[in-house]
Amino acid sequence: MAKILVATEKPFAAIAVKGIREVVEQAGDELVLLEKYTDKAQLLDAVKDVDALIIRSDKVDNEVLDAAKQLKIVVRAGAGYDNVDLDAATAHQVCVMNTPGQNSNAVAELAFGMMVMAVRNFYNGTSGTELKGKKLGIHAFGNVGRNVARIAKGFGMEVYAYDAFCPKEVIEEAGVKAVDSAEALYETCNIVSLHIPATAETKNSINAALVGKMPKGGVLVNTARKEVINEAELIQLMEERTDLKYVTDIMPVANEEFAAKFAGRYFSTPKKMGAQTAEANINAGIAAARQIEGFLKEGIEKFRVNK
Ligand code: 3PG
Incomplete structure (x- = not known):
């Protein structure tokens, strides 16, 4: 009997944990939980x-x-596995997988929640603008980006x-206009929504020049990763360009400075909540449990991300 641990500092919805438990127990394995842990020592022990x-x-x-x-x-x-040391996992002969696409609609919907908030002046009572007719730039066309494109059409936006x-x-x-460079996307669009992963190449790449x-x-919307933003340059740019807005689901390191200035x-958001829906938790959590059982029982390595 294999022992499977769900270790989530930010827990799944209870209904998703129930679904994960069913998959694991039906396969004859044991599920253990470590939720809302506050200390790495708890994880090391678990x-x-x-x-x-x-x-x-x-x-x-x-x-x-x-x-x-x-x-x-x-x-x-x-989706993003920048939180796992892939080389160390390979060295320990541990397989690493993600569950691509399973939480992407939730993240895409939140991007629109934040867009509406930004163009309505954060609900301060003044007249804002509408999304309809505006040019939306989707920076990276993966699973989240594709959902953003689908929803944007419903809003009547011009999508790039x-x-x-x-x-x-x-x-x-x-049905989306493809542009040749990131520069062209930012030059063209009223709103840019970020959907790039945090990699060595993308870290700090969203800078003042762009x-x-x-x-x-x-309006810059970030439901991707804080690491892709060059925070010092964005602060300087927003001081110079008092027309620009930044809304993010991943609290910057310099949050207090952004908020004050x-x-x-x-x-x-106080805590990343793009994927915090029951549906996304169920989809991603159950997919993870099934992938584990497929790997342990049948050696299936689909969605493996390390060597
Ligand atoms: C992802 O990469 O799947 C999203 O950023 C969601 O992350 P979370 O599960 O930590 O909310």
Whole structure:
């Protein structure tokens, strides 16, 4: 009987945990939970006798892998796996997977929640603008970006996208105008929604040179990762360009400075909540449990992200 740990500092909805438990127990395995932990020591203790691990943004580094002597697989219930040290996992012979697409509608919907809030002046009672007829730039056309495009059409927006890795034809087949560079996207669009992962190449890449290309009244929406933003440059740019707004679901390191300097032009959720819906938790959590059972029982490695 394998022991599967769900370790979530930010827990799944209870209904998702129930679904995960059903998958695990039907496969004859045992589910254990570590929710809302506040200290890495709790995680180090909880992983020591488990075969598999389901996480969200929880950090799995060399120390966690060292402590998890029996661990065979980690599934990040979600898209971005920048929180897992892939090389260390490979060195420990631990398979790492994600569950692509399972929470992407939830994240896309939140991007629109934040867009409406920004263009309605954060509900301060003054006249704002509508999304209809505005140019929306989708920066990266993955699962979230595609959902954003679908919803944007319902709002009557003109939709553009740039993705360094996705062929232009794929973007255009989705009824979206593909542009040739990130610069062209920011130059063209009233609102840009970020959907790039945090990688060595993308870290700090959203800088003043790029955001500064946006037309007057530009809104930057970040439901991706805080690491992709060059915070010092964005602060400087927003001081110079008093028309720009920044709304984010990932609290910047410099949150207090953003909040103090840009009242009425800046908003951050207190805790990343793009994927915080029952539906996203059920989809991603159950997919993670199934992927673990498929791997443990049948050696299926679909969605593996490390070597
Ligand atoms: C993801 O990468 O799937 C999203 O950023 C959601 O992350 P979360 O599960 O930590 O909310």
